[in-house]
Amino acid sequence: MTVREILKMGDPRLLRVAQPVTAFDTDDLHLLITDLLDTMRASNGAGLAAPQIGVDLQVVIFGSGSPNPRYPDAPIVPRTVLINPVITPLGAEEELGWEGCLSVPGLRGLVPRASRIHYSGFDPYGDPLSREAEGFHARVVQHECDHLIGKLYPMRIRDFTQFGFTDVLFPGLDASQDD
Numbered sequence: 083m084t085v086r087e088i089l090k091m092g093d094p095r096l097l098r099v100a101q102p103v104t105a106f107d108t109d110d111l112h113l114l115i116t117d118l119l120d121t122m123r124a125s126n127g128a129g130l131a132a133p134q135i136g137v138d139l140q141v142v143i144f145g146s147g148s149p150n151p152r153y154p155d156a157p158i159v160p161r162t163v164l165i166n167p168v169i170t171p172l173g174a175e176e177e178l179g180w181e182g183c184l185s186v187p188g189l190r191g192l193v194p195r196a197s198r199i200h201y202s203g204f205d206p207y208g209d210p211l212s213r214e215a216e217g218f219h220a221r222v223v224q225h226e227c228d229h230l231i232g233k234l235y236p237m238r239i240r241d242f243t244q245f246g247f248t249d250v251l252f253p254g255l256d257a258s259q260d261d
Contacts, residue, residue, distance in 0.1 A: 085120050086120075088125065089133070090187070091186045091234055097232040098232050099231055100131075100133050100139055103141060103165045106165070106204065107207045118130050118141065127150075128156075128159070129143060129223075131229030140203075142163075144226050146159070164211060165206065166203045167201055167223075168202050168203060169200070171198070171199055172196070175196070175198070176196060179192070182235075186236065190245070191242075193221075193235050197216060198214065199215055199223065200213070
């Protein structure tokens with residue numbers, strides 16, 4: 083198990099545009115995915131993007147097979163490795179939802195996101211992956227894919243009165259790590 087250091091907001095590497103993966107089913111790619119999964123699990127994350135551990139590639143992971151203690155009311159999202167993702171909103175409808183981030187620990191903000199999306203890309207073997215998602219699932223995908231274009235969720239907040247420390251906004255919720 084390799085738990086990697088998660089970069090924090092302010093590190094310029096989080097603001098770069100990640101490069102597409104060009105070689106699939108390689109030892110290096112599988113090792114990166116294992117490190118992402120180990121790091122996400124150790125932090126109780128809902129997702130993690132390669133740039134968050136300093137790797138400049140378009141690779142994100144998200145979801146779990148069980149409820150996340152930091153998002154206790156959220157539905158279960160299927161565990162997914164998504165490479166070179168493309169997101170297409172399905173309509174103009176947006177939803178506001180609270181988000182945190184492992185790269186912005188201890189804070190949460192109310193973020194607008196497309197309510198329904200189609201996402202596509204590839205799995206670790208280069209096989210195409212295509213799904214539609216809505217609600218929390220769509221939010222997690224959009225949040226993680228933002229990391230691939232150098233965006234952190236605070237950059238999407240429209241009302242900064244709805245941004246603050248998790249333990250103040252949500253007393254009793256585990257704020258030790260946020261994503």
